[in-house]
Amino acid sequence: MAALGALRSCWAPARLLTGSAHHSNRLVLCQQTSIKRHFSNNKILVELDEATGVAVMKMKNPPVNSLSLDFLTEFSITLEKLEMDRGCRGLILTSASPKIFSAGLDIMEMCGKSAEHYGEFWRAVQEMWLKLYGSNMVTIAAINGSSPAGGCLMALCCDYRIMADNPKYAIGLNETQLGIVAPFWFKDTMSNVVGNRVTEQALQLGQMFPAPEALKFGLVDQLVPEEKVQSTAASVMAQWLTVPDHARQITKSMMRKQTTDKLVNNREADIKNFVSFITRDSIQKSLQVYMERLRQRKQ
Numbered sequence: 093m094a095a096l097g098a099l100r101s102c103w104a105p106a107r108l109l110t111g112s113a114h115h116s117n118r119l120v121l122c123q124q125t126s127i128k129r130h131f132s133n134n135k136i137l138v139e140l141d142e143a144t145g146v147a148v149m150k151m152k153n154p155p156v157n158s159l160s161l162d163f164l165t166e167f168s169i170t171l172e173k174l175e176m177d178r179g180c181r182g183l184i185l186t187s188a189s190p191k192i193f194s195a196g197l198d199i200m201e202m203c204g205k206s207a208e209h210y211g212e213f214w215r216a217v218q219e220m221w222l223k224l225y226g227s228n229m230v231t232i233a234a235i236n237g238s239s240p241a242g243g244c245l246m247a248l249c250c251d252y253r254i255m256a257d258n259p260k261y262a263i264g265l266n267e268t269q270l271g272i273v274a275p276f277w278f279k280d281t282m283s284n285v286v287g288n289r290v291t292e293q294a295l296q297l298g299q300m301f302p303a304p305e306a307l308k309f310g311l312v313d314q315l316v317p318e319e320k321v322q323s324t325a326a327s328v329m330a331q332w333l334t335v336p337d338h339a340r341q342i343t344k345s346m347m348r349k350q351t352t353d354k355l356v357n358n359r360e361a362d363i364k365n366f367v368s369f370i371t372r373d374s375i376q377k378s379l380q381v382y383m384e385r386l387r388q389r390k391q
């Protein structure tokens with residue numbers, strides 16, 4: 093899928109070469125009046141800078157940016173729009189409200205609902221992952237807060253991760269702490285970043301890594317002061333965008349295709365598996381207990 097996309101998107105370097113006069117005119121214009129396009133809805137704010145070809149996507153689903161069915165649907169639609177946009181080469185993913193990048197999947201979507209709902213929800217989770225992990229754009233996670241489970245997955249899907257240097261913020265796949273299990277494609281995504289040994293231990297323990305630990309284990313690439321997360325993401329992006337798109341995209345696809353194909357070829361079975369797992373009484377009970385613990389912690 094990504095390979096086809098990569099070939100389809102080989103236009104970028106050619107456009108830069110053949111259209112250089114036009115491009116540099118446009119750059120001059122942009123230096124004077126930076127042209128920014130907005131694609132916002134009520135859950136996601138996007139600002140696409142036409143001069144740089146970089147979109148900043150801010151998740152805005154208070155209070156904790158949980159990944160509800162509605163949010164995931166909006167997310168995938170927005171990502172698809174940017175993917176199809178020839179003017180967009182890079183994506184910076186971040187949170188509109190610092191302190192929480194994303195609390196992961198919305199637990200309420202997995203509690204007390206019908207099997208049909210669980211199926212629809214899980215398909216939306218798969219879709220988000222396929223689109224983000226398989227993106228042809230350069231993707232950078234600007235992690236400006238805590239990022240458990242599905243939030244960590246989103247960050248791991250990106251090509252590069254910059255996290256706010258604050259030990260109060262933690263990131264990790266903590267599913268076992270909820271009495272649930274990270275599916276094989278969550279596991280593969282993490283393993284592709286930090287390796288099998290770290291993943292095996294972290295997943296069994298449902299470990300959340302405070303920012304300094306996350307850097308030590310390679311879960312994130314860089315820690316910077318909180319106020320510099322966005323600007324660092326922009327400068328790292330500028331470096332990545334110096335590489336010709338077609339070469340980088342084909343390389344990315346070559347590295348990720350085996351992982352994405354595993355889900356693409358097993359999507360229905362994976363949904364069935366999720367539905368049969370999540371509808372078990374024991375799992376429903378675990379999730380309820382976990383939500384209760386969260387509420388009590390707050391009190």
Ligand SMILES: CC/C=C\C/C=C\CCCC/C=C/C(=O)SCCNC(=O)CCNC(=O)[C@H](O)C(C)(C)COP(=O)(O)OP(=O)(O)OC[C@H]1O[C@@H](n2cnc3c(N)ncnc32)[C@H](O)[C@@H]1OP(=O)(O)O
Pocket residue numbers: 155156158192194195196197198199200238240241242243266267270272273274275365366369370383386387390
């Ligand atoms: C064999 C296997 C086969 C198939 C696999 C099958 C199934 C399993 C796969 C499932 C994969 C799951 C992935 C996930 O992402 S699960 C979600 C995990 N997320 C968490 O554990 C995060 C929990 N939250 C927190 O730790 C904190 O809330 C957080 C994010 C650090 C913020 O802390 P704080 O600022 O103090 O805010 P509060 O805790 O007070 O929370 C505010 C408010 O939000 C509610 N909330 C928090 N997180 C979630 C969430 N993920 N979903 C829904 N709601 C959430 C919280 O309860 C509070 O609500 P209230 O009404 O009390 O205000």
